[in-house]
Amino acid sequence: MGIRTGKEFISSMQDGRTIYIDGERIKDVTTDPRFADACQTVGELYEMQHDPKLIDKMTFKSPTTGDRVGTSYIIPKSVDDLVARREMVKTWMDSTCGMFGRSPDFMNINMTAYATSWKAFNRNGNNYGDNLWKYYEYIRENDISMTHTLINPQVDRSKPVEQQSKDLAAKIVKETDAGMVIKGARMVTTLCAFSHELMVFPSNNIAVSEEAAPYAYAFCIPIDTPGLKFICRPSVIHQNAASPMDFPLSSRLDEGDAMVIFDNVLVPWERVFIHRDPEMCNSLYSKTNTMRHTMHQFSTKNLAKSEYMMALAFRMAKSTKIDVHLQVQGMLAELIQYAEFVRSCLRASEVDATVDEDGVYTPAEMPLWTVRMMFPKMFIRMCEIIQIIGAGGLVAVPSYAELKGEVSEDVEKYFESVNADSPTRIKLFRLAFDSAVSSFSGRQQLYERYYSGDPVRLAGMLYNIYDKDPHTDRIDEMLADLEDRQNPVGSVTAFKATFD
Numbered sequence: 001m002g003i004r005t006g007k008e009f010i011s012s013m014q015d016g017r018t019i020y021i022d023g024e025r026i027k028d029v030t031t032d033p034r035f036a037d038a039c040q041t042v043g044e045l046y047e048m049q050h051d052p053k054l055i056d057k058m059t060f061k062s063p064t065t066g067d068r069v070g071t072s073y074i075i076p077k078s079v080d081d082l083v084a085r086r087e088m089v090k091t092w093m094d095s096t097c098g099m100f101g102r103s104p105d106f107m108n109i110n111m112t113a114y115a116t117s118w119k120a121f122n123r124n125g126n127n128y129g130d131n132l133w134k135y136y137e138y139i140r141e142n143d144i145s146m147t148h149t150l151i152n153p154q155v156d157r158s159k160p161v162e163q164q165s166k167d168l169a170a171k172i173v174k175e176t177d178a179g180m181v182i183k184g185a186r187m188v189t190t191l192c193a194f195s196h197e198l199m200v201f202p203s204n205n206i207a208v209s210e211e212a213a214p215y216a217y218a219f220c221i222p223i224d225t226p227g228l229k230f231i232c233r234p235s236v237i238h239q240n241a242a243s244p245m246d247f248p249l250s251s252r253l254d255e256g257d258a259m260v261i262f263d264n265v266l267v268p269w270e271r272v273f274i275h276r277d278p279e280m281c282n283s284l285y286s287k288t289n290t291m292r293h294t295m296h297q298f299s300t301k302n303l304a305k306s307e308y309m310m311a312l313a314f315r316m317a318k319s320t321k322i323d324v325h326l327q328v329q330g331m332l333a334e335l336i337q338y339a340e341f342v343r344s345c346l347r348a349s350e351v352d353a354t355v356d357e358d359g360v361y362t363p364a365e366m367p368l369w370t371v372r373m374m375f376p377k378m379f380i381r382m383c384e385i386i387q388i389i390g391a392g393g394l395v396a397v398p399s400y401a402e403l404k405g406e407v408s409e410d411v412e413k414y415f416e417s418v419n420a421d422s423p424t425r426i427k428l429f430r431l432a433f434d435s436a437v438s439s440f441s442g443r444q445q446l447y448e449r450y451y452s453g454d455p456v457r458l459a460g461m462l463y464n465i466y467d468k469d470p471h472t473d474r475i476d477e478m479l480a481d482l483e484d485r486q487n488p489v490g491s492v493t494a495f496k497a498t499f500d
Contacts, residue, residue: 002067003059004143006047012196013039015224019193019258021232029193034235037252042145042194045092045103058088065141072108072297073140075116076361082296082350085109089300097435098305099253099444101298101451102191107146107199109297110290111136111220114273116360117288121273123280132273135220139197147195147223149186149260150203152215161204162212170200170262171214172276179268180217180275189258190451192230195223198260202274202281203453209278216281218274219267227265230258236440242401246430250440257443289356295368296349298452302375303342309382309435310335316389316432319420331385338378345371369462376448376455383445386436390429394437397429 004012010030019026021034029035049058049070059068071088074081089105096103115136121129139146152161152169161169170184186200201218221228236254238247274280285291313335317323323332345367352364387394402411403423415422434440449455 001142002062002065002069003049004046005050006043006045009046009145010039010043013194017193017224018229019232020229022234026193033239034237034254035193035256037237038254038256039194041096041100041252042103045095046143048091048095054091057084057091062141064137067141069140070105070108070143072105073112073136075112076353077359078361079350079353082353082361082363086296086300086346086350089297090304093301093304094307096253096304097249097308098301098303099249099308099435099440100255101301101447102147102255104145104195106294106297106301107148107195108139110148110294111139111146111199113290113293114288116356116358117290120287121280123277126275128273128275131270135271135273144197145191145195146197146199146220147189147191148199148201149189150201151187152204153185153187153259160207160212161215162207162209169215170260172217173214173264176266179266180219180272182217182262182265182267185259185261187259189230189260191255192223192258192260193232193256197221198223198225198228202284206278206281208282212278213276216274216276216278217272218281218284219272221265221267221271225265227263229261229263231261232256232258236438236443238438242399245400245427247434247438247440248427248431249434250438254440254443289360289362292349292362292365292368295365295372295452296346296363299342299346299349299368299371299375302371302379303339303346305379306335306339306342306375306382309379309386310339312432312435313382313386313389315428316386319425319428320393320417321419322389328389331388335382335385338382341378342371342375366466372452373455373458373462376445379448380445383436383441386432390432390436393429394433397426397433400426400430402426 013030014028017029019029019035026032026035030039048054049068051058055068058071060071060074061067062069071085074085076082076085089109092103092105093100115133118129118133118136121132138144155166155168156164168185170182170186172180173183174181182200189198192198197220199220202216206212206216223230233256235256236250238250241247241251244251274284280287310332313332314323317328317332322328348367349363349365352367353361354364355361398411398415400423402408403426405411411426412422415426417425420428452458
């Protein structure tokens with residue numbers, strides 16, 4: 001099959017999937033006003049793969065069929081492959097201002113990385129690794145859009161999942177000849193309304209015990225599998241907006257987030273990658289390089305996002321000529337630093353990439369860990385800078401529809417600025433409001449805080465995996481050297497003796 005067109009993607013979403021929002025089941029995500037525009041956005045991403053000017057960047061020839069497949073599925077065999085993949089991701093991310101973080105490339109890269117370590121999944125005489133490799137080939141050749149769910153519902157966060165009094169987390173309830181049966185819930189399935197497949201993998205540490213084993217699994221199944229239900233949060237789209245230009249990002253970039261319910265869902269054995277194996281679940285990231293490849297993808301998203309916020313601030317400051325003030329230049333310089341910081345870390349991760357025994361190149365992890373930990377704080381500051389630069393203008397900006405309303409003459413006259421006529425300034429400040437103030441922006445800020453994990457646990461993880469010995473050894477050696485340099489005659493004599 002190879003790469004899908006935008007039209008093929010949109011039609012593939014009409015599969016009868018079970019999606020609930022605002023107390024009702026959605027009949028068709030391609031036409032419902034809470035989903036249709038975002039569905040169209042994903043379709044546009046798929047269509048970009050067919051652009052003659054982009055096809056060599058966005059795709060490569062499948063090693064098995066020769067068909068064109070997405071570059072996000074490439075197994076990097078050189079630094080150049082890592083760069084090519086990053087440039088492909090950046091092309092998609094630039095088209096969405098970095099605000100559509102779970103575009104299909106996210107999971108494509110994630111699953112491709114797992115597939116490069118497929119041998120690690122063949123344990124205890126099973127063939128789950130073989131399943132994983134076949135699945136990777138399936139999603140690559142069919143240009144699959146995926147969502148995933150990693151986290152158990154927030155019920156009693158003081159206890160491990162197997163000790164909670166309310167047994168709500170998804171678990172294996174039985175095995176049959178056809179597969180294993182899952183019952184319970186998981187969160188958060190971002191992009192579920194616009195995906196073909198659901199990846200269910202472990203995230204939190206699982207106790208190595210008989211009681212915890214039912215929660216230790218990994219698999220992938222189609223979104224329209226019988227028994228799967230997705231309950232979405234309310235949309236951030238302002239459905240009563242007088243003009244699409246009033247909320248230009250939220251109207252087309254709401255990925256959606258949901259709780260997924262498994263109502264005795266049968267998972268075929270050929271789709272199972274881990275089964276009742278807490279040890280494998282707990283060592284998943286150490287046995288594979290998946291996180292490093294995933295960090296490379298979302299750091300590219302962060303670069304696109306920071307460049308967009310920087311460009312927006314530049315244009316806003318120019319519109320009212322506030323960029324002549326030194327304090328504003330200082331804030332704009334901050335945005336430059338954020339963008340260049342992410343760009344530098346990305347490049348360092350590629351230049352310092354390592355190669356494994358199978359010839360797979362993996363980005364260096366510490367530059368990407370640094371972006372992972374710093375960017376949530378950086379993005380919140382970016383929003384704050386936009387708010388400060390816009391000031392009261394963000395509160396006072398009217399609907400774009402006023403330009404055709406009864407007071408259009410007043411709007412044309414009184415909403416212009418020194419470097420922007422009224423239509424331009426209103427569009428610009430509505431865009432800034434949606435980027436840094438609206439409920440869409442609030443969701444983006446929350447997303448950046450938590451989408452890659454609990455920042456407190458991540459900080460502890462970073463500290464524990466960081467190689468601290470060379471640095472502590474340096475201090476010990478420095479102290480020993482300073483002590484050796486001491487001379488009871490005095491510092492001047494000691495200094496002279498050093499050079500005699």
